Amino acid sequence: MPVGYEYIGEAQLWYARGLPPTRELVAYLLVVVLIASHFSSLLVAPNRATAEPCAAVEKLSPRAQPSDRAYREFLFFMPVPTCDVLLLTPAHNATLLFKRANRPVQGVWYSLGGRVLKNETLRACAVRKLLAEFGLRRREESLLHAGTMEEHFPDSAFDGINSHCINSVFACVLSPAELRVLPDGSASAGTRTAGALDGQHSRARWFAVDDPALHPYVATKLDLVRVALARQAWGAAGVGGRRLALAARDTTANALQTLRTHRPVHTLGEALYRR
DSSP, X not given: OOTTHHHHHHHHHHHHTTOOOHHHHHHHHHHHXXXXXXXXXXXXXXXXXXXXXXXXXXXXXOOOOOOHHHHHHHHHHSOEEEEEEEEEOTTSOEEEEEEXXXXXXXXXXXXXXXXXXXXXXXXXXXXXXXXXXHOOOXXXXXSEEEEEEEEEESOOXXXXXXXEEEEEEEEEEOOHHHHTTSOOTTOBSOSSSTTOOOTTEEEEEEEETTOTTSOHHHHHHHHHHHHHHHHHHHHHSOTTTHHHHHHHHHHHHHHHHHHHHHOOOGGGOSGGGOO
């Protein structure tokens, strides 16, 4: 007898007696329950916390800095999300770098920035670090998000642990009024006024954006900033100005290729960038 005939015969026997077979009854009830649950879920109002996760997160306050023990354990197992801010002149031809007092890249001229706190947006982090490390107040919308890159350092604030950062790069173009209160090459840490440094840095100094002595990671960040500025100029230009913007974009792309070709490799060591 083919497979299934025995079951069909049993079902027919149950129907002949006026009673439904058990297996058919269970299957029928299961289908009814599934259909009812499906339609009832459509009638229930959606959870706003689920439907609008971004709005719910924005209302949360950033967490406090973790303890050294918690941060050490996190740094051992996970990469750290960070934000860096590149300060530029109005002509975009020079950037202000800071001589780091702490590890990693201790003693190196580097961009300012730091790790992102829980529930903190990237722009909020960039604004916070700009104020905390340099005393400069800026609105979030005044910063240009240039892109994201990775940073790998052989050391960190903790012995025996290297640093791995996922870095979001922002550009801050300074106004002529802001330039007048910023430090020159001899500036050092002082009071918490605009242009004063914190304990993370010992000095501040202007560098040309095409200086070959820039740390490779700083040079990469400036590459991202150049492209972002060109894209911003392209978007802001009218129809008549886009031909000039296109030429500027091509010139920027050629310059970036030249920089990448002749840039020293990071593995050569940090001594090249400690002048």
